[in-house]
Amino acid sequence: MKIRMQVNGAARELETEPMRRLLDVLREDCGLTGTKEGCGEGECGACTVLIDGKPVNSCLVPVGQVHEAELLTVEGLSDGELLTDVQRALVEHGGAQCGICTPGIAVTAESLIRREKNLDHARIRELLAGNLCRCTGYQRVVEAVAEAAAKRGGAGDE
Amino acid sequence: MDFGGFGQFMSVQVPEFVADGVRWAAMTNSTIRDLDKAVPRVDGADKVTGKALYVDDLKVDGALYGRTVRSHVPHAKLKRISLDPDFDWSDVVVVTADDITGKNVVLLIEEDQPALVPEGGIIRHVDEPVALVAASDPRRAQAAMEHVRLEVEELPAVFTIEESVAKKVLLRGDDNVYKRFEILRGDDVEQALASADYVIEGTYRTGAQEQMYIEPQGMIAEWTDAGAVRLVGSLQCPYYVHKAMRELLQLDEDKVIVTQAVTGGGFGGKEEYPSMLAAHVALLAKKAKRPVRMVYDRVEDVRATTKRHPAPTRHRIGVNKDGTIVAVDVDVLIDGGAYLTLSPVVLSRGVLHSVGPYNVPHVRVVGRAMATNLPPHGAFRGFGAPQTTFAYERQIEKAAQRVGMSSLEFRRKNMLREGDVTCTGQTLKYSVGSAQVLDAVEQQIGQAPPKGSAAPPQFASVKRGKGLAFYYHGAGFTGSGEDRLKGRASVAVNAGGKFEVRSTSTDIGQGTFTIFAQLASAALDVDIKDVEMIQPSTEKAPDSGPTVASRTTMVVGSVVQKAGAQLKQRLLAFAEESGVQSGDVAELAKRYAEKHGELEETVTYHSPPGVKWDDATYRGDAYPCYGWAACYVEVAVDDDTHEVTVERCIHAVDVGHAIHPVLVKGQIEGGTLQALGWALWESVVYRNGRVANPTMTDCIIPTSIEAPEMETLVVEVPYPHGPHGAKGVGEIPMDGPAAAVANAVADALGQPFDEVPLLPEVICRQVSATAAE
Amino acid sequence: MSEFLSPRTLAEALKLRSAHPDFTVLSGGTDLMVRATERDYPVGTIDVFSLKEMRGVCESDAALSIGASTPYADLLRSDVVLTMLPNLHAAIREIGAVQIQERGTIGGNIGTSSPVGDTLPCLLALDAEVELRSQNNTRRVAYSDFCTGYRKTQLGADELITAIHIPRPAKGTRLFWRKIGTRRAQAISKVMGAASFRIEEGVVSHARIALGAVADRPRRVEAAEQRIQGEKPSERLATEVAAIVRSDVKPIDDVRSTASYRLDVAVNIVRRFVLELV
Ligand SMILES: Cc1cc2nc3c(=O)[nH]c(=O)nc-3n(C[C@H](O)[C@H](O)[C@H](O)COP(=O)(O)OP(=O)(O)OC[C@H]3O[C@@H](n4cnc5c(N)ncnc54)[C@H](O)[C@@H]3O)c2cc1C
Ligand code: FES
Ligand code: FES
Secondary structure, X not given: OEEEEEEOOEEEEEEXXXXXXXXXXXXXXXXXXXOOOOOOOOOOOOOEEEEOOEEEEHHHOEHHXXXXXXXXXXXXXXXXXXXXXXXXXXXXXXXXXXXXXXXXXXXXXXXXXXXXXXXXXXXXXXXXXXXOOOOOOOHHHHHHHHHHHHHOOOOOOO | OOOOOHHHHOEEOOOOOEEOOEEHHHHHOOOHHHOOOOOOOOOHXXXXXXXXXXXXXXXXXXXXXXXXXEOOOOOEEEEEEEEOOOOOOOOOEEEOHHHOOOOOOOOOOXXXXXXXXXXXXXXXXXXXXXXXXXXXXXXXXXXXXXXXXXXXXXXXXXXXXXXXXXXXXXXXXXXXXXXXXXXXXXXXXXXXXXXXXXXEEEEEEXXXXXXXXXXXXXXXXXXXXXXXXXXXXXOOOHHXXXXXXXXXXXXXXXXXXXXXXXXXXXXXOOOOHXXXXXXXXXXXXXXXXXXXXXXXXXHHHHHHOOOXXXXXXXEEEEEOOOOOEEEEEEEEEEEEEOOOOOHHHHHHHHHHOOOOOEOOOEEEEEEEEEEOOOOOOOOOOOOOHHHHHHHHHXXXXXXXXXXXXXXXXHHHHHEOOOOOEOOOOOXXXXXXXXXXXXXXXXXXXXXXXXXXXXXXXXXOOEEEEEEEEEEEEEEOOOOOHHHHHOOEEEEEEOOOOXXXXXXXXXXXXXXXXXXXHHHHHHHHOOOHHHEEEEOOEOOOOOOOOOOOOOOHHHHHHHHHHHHHHHHHHHXXXXXXXXXXXXXXHHHHHHHHHHHHOOEEEEEEOOOOOOOOEEOOOOEEOOOOEEEEEEEEEEEEEEOOOOOEEEEEEEEEEEOOOOOOHHHHHHHHXXXXXHHHHHHHOOOOOEEOOEEOOOOXXXXXOOOOOOOOOEEEEEEOOOOOOOHHHOOOOOOHHHHXXXXXXXXXHHHHHOOOOOEEOOOHHHHHHHHHHHHHO | OOEEEOOOOHHHHHHHXXXXXXXXXXXXXXXXXXXXXXXXXXXXXXXXXXXHHHOOEEEOOOEEEEEOOOEHHHHHOOHHHHHHOHHHHHHHHOOOOHHHXXXXXXXXXXXXXXXXXXXXXXXXXXXXXXXEEEOOEEEEEEHHHHEEEOOEEOOOOOOEEEEEEEEXXXXXXXXXXXXXXXXXXXXXEEEEEEEEEEEEOOEEEEEEEEEEOOOOOOEEOHHHHHHHOOOOOOHHHHHHHHHHHHHHOOOOOOOOOOHHHHHHHHHHHHHHHHHHHX
């Protein structure tokens, strides 16, 4: 099947088996290895990407479903050398240790702070529950996201 | 070998990136000031942008995908391996034990575990590797794997420690014991116990625990024309793999090159198992004459790789009415599984910690590691100490209750202080933070708790409880271990005139690279940006010893510090000799490199003076120093569902000195949650010797909702021989929280709970049983 | 290569469905795609996830209708769902986590009809009807009839689930939900319960009590419902209803929990629901 999609702002066209996982197409065909696989069953969130602005586990999406969609992966978050508030806060607060969960967390958190106001710790904990991290105990991650959210002044885009 | 971006990740530089138009490097352009500060971790930018390359991210042209054919029976004689004649094998490489030209072992402590079970050999657990296949497409490899047939003759199997102790089947020697240790102190323990006012006895059970690093294990191998094998993988200890491969493949030292890829978590799980994976890809790549990659999927990883040893610990403590501890008698058992692997060392640490940080005049500890037909259990953060800490901290709590003292009071009365003597006869000369961690916790309890922890669910009626635990953890290798190991590291001026830290201590998330960069830059008196970290590789760096045992900052860090200082002296001497007029060490390095090329200083670790240990009697200075910690939790137990919510968690840890406060807190918090997970949710279910819940869905770890807001207190009682006073911190946070939780649940429900995980099913069963009485 | 059909309209989707009864119907994929690499690709797929006609929430005087392809995230953002069906809203809020909620759909939950599908006890407690369409027919089946066994449904090979219709709860109705999962998020249920009680003049005039994960399919506890009907809520009533649940429910052991725990908890939460009325 011929798939046309926007990946991190650039148009892509490829011919492939439509039931392949989006995760594999991104990693193997697009060379975007920032999106990670931790489980292949929707559990860990390491494979999170944004499809039309929404956080989704790319291991559960057949690529046939993203024909004509807009995708954002971790590689598309930062503008060149310019880190996003979330990325910067994650580094500053120690929210990334081994880093394998970090791309998924950075992507999910970006969508959260764009969409939701009043992100306090309890709410961040609820919204990040789909991103498992085994290293940090989440404390530094939650603090980083709270700081990045506060920076946006709680002014969500939606 | 063309690893695509591999060249890039071979050297990690301190990031210099721009955020909101502010150059970050501007925040870090100091030298000594970088110590004790949260400089951005050197690999941070790569990790948040997705640039960091983990093993599965490495592009290797022409690499085949390898898969492992496993035994599927827990104990059997392997009679024959055959290939399904109806399957097309033309494009598949198959390897069996017959292809091994060297020694068919995965060398660790003993040579008992084969890389592949040979025909005629014995299968000892259900996921034991028997054959290997590789193909250019992963689905082909999977299909091929399913078409390898095994003919076996099943043997009776042993799945529990109790069955092993009872010698239901003999798996090893005449008693199924891999290793036995004994510690004795004072007079006869039975007599001492008999003289005490009260004797409290209990058996404490702790379950297996899966490391559940988010990146599954993976390894890539390629053979060079010169007959060397290059291995790149997700691993903690490059030289463990190196040693094991030399034996398996019968190769010279320089013919095995092991490099760590960026590694997505280890926690002990990538200490010994990567040697098995390395063996498999190396064998496949040799036969295929092409590079081979093998990355486990989650199910295979959970089933086949090591876990924390399940351990029942029987503990007796004698106390007098005034609250003094008279004697302790402990019987430690751990389930080693099908091969010896690291069980003796895990047992040793469990045994050495089993009396706890208390003054106890009369002690007897006996520990045994038992053989079963479960996949081998292995290294996991804490390394035996969490199991025995759980037992003694439940006992201490019961003893406090019995004598009518508060949890804090009883612990303060009996705790080890500077100058006191441990159960192995070690006099604690320095860096004893026992009083300080308890004080810190007590003070924090008085503060208002932070908001943000989860509340119990809707419609819940709950009972609340509080629990404390207090513990210590020996930093570094046990006894004379460090002297045998002789860990080495180098700091160098490379050909380009830049500083480079060369060690095989790996960064598995804990921040080794950042700490080493800080230590080297401070020792050299240069900007941290001028220091590069090489990706650990046996080709580029000396053996720093394994990245385990909370030893990396304290032991290898001190070596890096010394090497840096020596290098600085060499450069200053060079300045004097050659008449260069500059005190700027970075500038001197450039000049030196221009003139003479590379300059490397390598330092070998020596234990601090006065440390004495006798392996035969298990007496003496068990560890150069100890970390100290106290954990306090508040829980809510749901009356209807018996679910436990951790509503508050205070953890005070004496780390000697926090070289990087943010990284230290991260270590403490990460360890704390793993411990809470082990206490409440994490359960490995075995059915007929096989993990029956091998997915992330079923073998669960806590999410951000389970995790409470952590009140982390970093206590600093410096260790004079550690870099700037630092000592180990990696493992201690794992040791105690489980006991704190069990103490809190017992407090909430008014009855003892002596096992973990305290699944709601366990609480429910016990509460119903008590109600029925 | 497998065939992948992305119909633009419901009519087109129904046509394709009857032309290819052997193709897999795909919505959010959060059930179908789990560990997908372990299986062969299906021969063909009909993707209904983005079908506009099967999305959204529609409120009438009598009922709330939910398009089968509406992702959970959209339902969570819907004020009508929150105010009219707070128990369904609460159930959905606990499904998976945000990523699953953005993709998972109520139609998919019904399509799978697993005993641990979290919306299903709510649908039973709310007397929901499933709307099924084929090219020439539209029918409505009560969810209690739709699910016929362990992951078995009445769905015809030419049919699609197009919507769920939930009657507006009458005035004075109290709705309940409680999930006991392996943990608080990303959790498979060990037991879950949903209930709907209408109280008129201090007496329960209508009762629905439904449980999940305690049988081969989500189920109501009719005997308990009958016991409570016409009664004034009291502690004693709660205890009696609980006793009925204890004798009526026969859960099993598996890797996630035990039969005895499931039973105890099912009993306790039903008791708690009734106590809440006192
Ligand atoms: C990590 C994770 C966590 C989860 N947590 C929960 C949870 O907490 N609670 C819970 O209940 N579920 C949970 N699930 C399961 C799943 O998310 C839900 O069952 C979801 O509702 C499925 O919807 P879907 O649209 O993704 O279904 P799909 O996977 O697309 O389809 C599921 C089934 O329904 C059929 N189907 C779908 N739409 C139609 C239609 N319109 N007509 C006919 N047939 C159709 C499909 O053919 C398939 O058989 C979880 C799944 C994952 C991976
Ligand atoms: S890999 Fe997709 S959620 Fe884990
Ligand atoms: S940083 Fe390692 S899993 Fe999150």
